[in-house]
Amino acid sequence: MPSATTTHQTPDVRVPAREPAAASGRFFLLLIAVCTAVTAANIYLAAPLLPLIAHDFGTTPSAVTWIASVAQFGYAAGLLFFAPLGDRVNQRPLVALLSLATAAALGLGxxxxxxxxxxxxxxxxxxxxxxxxxxxxxxxxxAPAHQRARHVAAVIAGLFMGIVAARVVGGLAGQAFGWRWVFAGSGVLTLILGLATARALPREHRRRTGPLFAGLAALPGLVRRSPDLWRACVRQAGMFGAWSALWTSLALLLTGPAYGLSTATAGLFGLFGLTASAVAPLAGGLVDRFGAAKVVRSAYLLAAVSVPLFWLGGQVLIALFAAAVAIHAALVASHVANQTLALTTTSAPATANTAYVVAGFTGGALASTLAGLAFSHWGWSGVAAVAGVWLVLGWVTTAVRR
Known part of the structure; x- marks a missing residue:
């Protein structure tokens, strides 16, 4: 797999070696999905715990919403520097090293x-x-070419299961034991699953030529030369931004005067994220059959319906239930379609995937930051407005450029 994206660069050479038997079986895919769930949960760990963190530090929940945004900015930064290395270095030691670093940081947190x-x-x-x-x-x-989206969808389902776990299990465990124990426990799980996954990854040796972070320098040119990749990046930034604005602020609504729920009860709202588990395989099959563009278009329509439902959910709980299901279904369908497109549109999939996910998480971080400010000034209506604007920007920007 070439890691360079311009003709004057020398591609890295991958020399395959003996692979573990699990690397080609269902167990390997299952292990990756579980590891994805556990590690993805770390990005959203703080969001359901914000009321507990604020109480511990003697401040208000709205004053610590920025910590949830910091996690998304951190993830975007990590993607810029670490994810492109997948085209250039052996992933076994890289996954192990990142697992150790994550566990240590969660322990310090x-x-x-x-x-x-x-x-x-x-x-x-x-x-x-x-x-x-x-x-x-x-x-x-x-993955086989005719099942590629389905395999990607299986991993994405694990990712969204991690998001559900962060909100549901994190909220319940935080209420029972305190937010600090949630951070410590997540660090232990990350270490165990990360090292197990690193051990199961196929052995390979790559003869790297050129700078280690050449993939980072190649990102702008790669996006510029691939309209499909650019479109996938912008559309997912809009979709993920809308989801982040609503989902990272939801605990503030549920534990505030409107509903007065406990942190643990509010965390149960994350169960609506289980929608992703059912939608991801379905979306993968639809992408393999009809193509990514039609799936993304349908996902945006569903997300557009969910925003006014979320706004109404500020006063009507049943509307909040329906909106939570709709936004998760829209997000995961869009993600499966856009990420499959990003992974197959260039000859450097790890670098292209980096551009795609950085765009998505940057959009999410900006939207959740604005949503926190909007909640402080205009309440839940301001959060819904931010989500609506992000959807419009994501779709209109890609619709006008051909």
Missing amino acids: AAAPGTAALAAAVFVAAAATVIPQLLVPLVAER
């Missing part, structure tokens, strides 16, 4: 004496927990 130290630990943990985006290109590369 559990012992943080204040919000600044916690934010720093969250940033480092999120930056190092880019393991899912190293594994997805590998799965796509090894």
